[in-house]
Amino acid sequence: GAVVSQHPSRVICKSGTSVKIECRSLDFQATTMFWYRQFPKQSLMLMATSNEGSKATYEQGVEKDKFLINHASLTLSTLTVTSAHPEDSSFYICSATGTSGGRETQYFGPGTRLLVL
């Protein structure tokens, strides 16, 4: 079945630094990928829609200059958290739409745990 991977799975960084998270669709092409954020014991919140070859679409309240998204190929989207602060510590999850049994299905990555000190 379709697989989505994320790298790194876990990252610890100092406040003020930037962190890049990669999301890859391993065996299918994804023109659209989605980035979510999940705080402890809370729901996944959609941050942005990543479109291959064009600018990302951000949800209300998400700063596009802070969360830079690049979707340079049909199998890779990256999320860069710029000038990270402790409040950016969260679980970041990407998803992509693949086809299984002739039907479109959302496949989620395993997530990236970010801790900003």
Add this chain to the structure above:
Amino acid sequence: SQKIEQNSEALNIQEGKTATLTCNYTNYSPAYLQWYRQDPGRGPVFLLLIRENEKEKRKERLKVTFDTTLKQSLFHITASQPADSATYLCALGERALTFGSGTRLQVQP
């Protein structure tokens, strides 16, 4: 604004029983409703999608109902097993999803 409610209290049941989880939503008329399973520290895994014109959908031991009048979906796991213990998320939409906060299910052996 759109709101999705899932029972935040954990659901504890005995192995072999049927687990029933509830998802209620307001200020929204979704064409699609989905259910996902999430284990601690992992991304969600797709379980079932039901469309607004479908009343019920089944997949092995899973059953989902979708009542657009009540704005409610019920998710059933029959013959539950300890391995079914996880958090179950309700999500509205087809691709860009709006998630509920999830209900944790604990199946006791």
